[in-house]
Amino acid sequence: MKHQKNFIINDIKVAPGETKQINLDVARLHSGTHIDLLVHAYRSAKPGPVILVLGGVHGDEVNGIEIVRRLIANKHFNNLLCGSVIAIPLLNIYGFLNFSRDLPDGKDVNRSFPGNKNGSLASRVAHVLSDEILPWIDFGLDFHTGGSTRYNFPQIRYSPSDEKAIELAKIFAPPYLIPSHPIDKSLRKVAQERGTPFLVYEGGESLRIEDFSIKEGIKGTLRVLHAHKMIKEAPPVAFPTVTLPKKRWIRASKSGMFRWLRQSGDSVVEGETLGIISDPYGYSEAIVTSTQTGILFGHNNASVVNQGDALFHVGYK
Ligand SMILES: [Zn+2]
CATH class of the missing domain: 3.40.630.10 (Zn peptidases)
Structure with missing residues (x-):
């Protein structure tokens, strides 16, 4: 030992x-x-x-x-x-x-x-x-x-x-x-x-x-x-632990200014709107939709993103 x-x-x-x-x-x-x-x-x-x-x-x-x-x-x-x-x-x-x-x-x-x-x-x-x-x-x-x-x-x-x-x-x-x-x-x-x-x-x-x-x-x-009996007490588990064996990134289809509407911890369904990417001049907006039903376990807080950037990490069974 x-x-x-x-x-x-x-x-x-x-x-x-x-x-x-x-x-x-x-x-x-x-x-x-x-x-x-x-x-x-x-x-x-x-x-x-x-x-x-x-x-x-x-x-x-x-x-x-x-x-x-x-x-x-x-x-x-x-x-x-x-x-x-x-x-x-x-x-x-x-x-x-x-x-x-x-x-x-x-x-x-x-x-x-x-x-x-x-x-x-x-x-x-x-x-x-x-x-x-x-x-x-x-x-x-x-x-x-x-x-x-x-x-x-x-x-x-x-x-x-x-x-x-x-x-x-x-x-x-x-x-x-x-x-x-x-x-x-x-x-x-x-x-x-x-x-x-x-x-x-x-x-x-x-x-x-x-x-x-x-x-x-x-x-x-x-x-x-x-x-492992090393300390007397431990805090109880407040959340039911969820195992997410599969995962995929949802990426930016366009470059621009990014606002997320859903964030880490949220459950989402395929096709759901997750965020918006706008050009800086007020001409156009692109909707970011979920390509997967699952749970968002990560998201991007960047205010400006480039095409292909990872925006949302979805975990699923
Ligand atoms: Zn690290």
Whole structure:
């Protein structure tokens, strides 16, 4: 059992029963400033699972960072009844500094796993996590938001071929469960290949703090801890969890100014009006209709869109 071992992170030992904060040296900025990754390790003396709670793989997805920050600040991990939590609120510090998903080299950490210690910045950040953290954990919770202006209604993405991930996703019990095969070189894929299941939580949109998505992320995390007897209580499930095994994007047929009339969380039927795209001069309007009956689990908040842009994400059975 992984919990029995002493964690060695950045040559610092964290034994069962100990709680420590560790600064992991990642690299330097062009200004010469050191970039340290702050890792919180909370360990009960009693055996149990080791869980990674991770935010900020994408530096602009602030809800994810805020979920982990609140869990730490509200001391949810301070008196674990068993097991361990490793909490990292912000993995991609470079992206956070630049209000960007990616690193200054334009690369995405979540397409750079397992990484390389001599590689690009993204590859180095991925390597630090793969090398220093993944060996110690049993499973992970990775907190994200929709990319760019796309809003995601609180949901968990998990691998449908991974029994443990399915079990964890049901325990987390977000409004929507989205089974999806992981992308090559993503954290979820590389961890799964090493036998470590990951749930990817998506809630809200980048660069926008949204309390609903943050609270759903926190509640789900507490339910996972509670199911493993690590904490005494967990919030009840307020929404019936809906699994959406199939999904498709409804895209812009024209470029122009976009107003949505239906939004994430709404049930829609094929042919229904979802939004309007207008030219800026008052000549024409195009109706965006649903090509699918299902549930909107994501939508685009962009005010101006281009032909082909993804506007609504519909999930269905
Ligand atoms: Zn993300």
